[in-house]
């Protein structure tokens with residue numbers, strides 16, 4: 001059994017540091033639709049990605065919007081990035097790593113969903129999430145219990161990579177995986193040769209807290 005790990009958030013924007021490279025591109029937003037992925041609903045969505053070899057994820061970029069057409073919520077975002085191992089094509093119930101990202105970098109893209117919701121780009125950079133070779137689910141949720149608008153994870157609109165999964169409560173099994181739609185996100189890893197320095201930096205950061 002793998003240990004559940006809480007991950008240290010070390011920054012807020014992947015490309016700014018200039019030492020991360022794109023590892024997996026599930027696609028950007030098509031501005032066509034979105035799923036609520038929000039514990040205050042409650043519902044959460046996840047999307048699959050492969051690790052053909054062991055990989056350390058340090059940054060995720062994703063896109064979304066807020067329900068009811070509000071351009072911005074009246075409260076702070078509370079994002080959580082959750083990594084789940086997939087066995088025989090299905091995500092396990094318990095995550096192997098969770099990044100409590102909170103309020104991350106948020107930029108208006110200028111795009112809108114057909115219902116008028118502004119689409120935003122988000123980025124979170126964090127201490128390395130080490131994943132052995134395998135198949136994984138990335139679930140991104142924003143807990144908007146503090147304000148009325150629920151958060152929406154934007155569609156990428158391609159059915160070429162396994163579809164998406166969802167569930168209502170953290171103890172539920174996941175459902176889905178039948179294709180039809182993909183969610184908008186990209187995964188970044190350190191440039192070759194920089195992971196060791198990143199680990200040392202994270203350790204120093206921890207000691208100073």
Ligand SMILES: [Ca+2]
Pocket residue numbers: 040144145146147148149150151
């Ligand atoms: Ca809400």
Ligand SMILES: [Ca+2]
Pocket residue numbers: 047048161162163164181182183
């Ligand atoms: Ca997928």
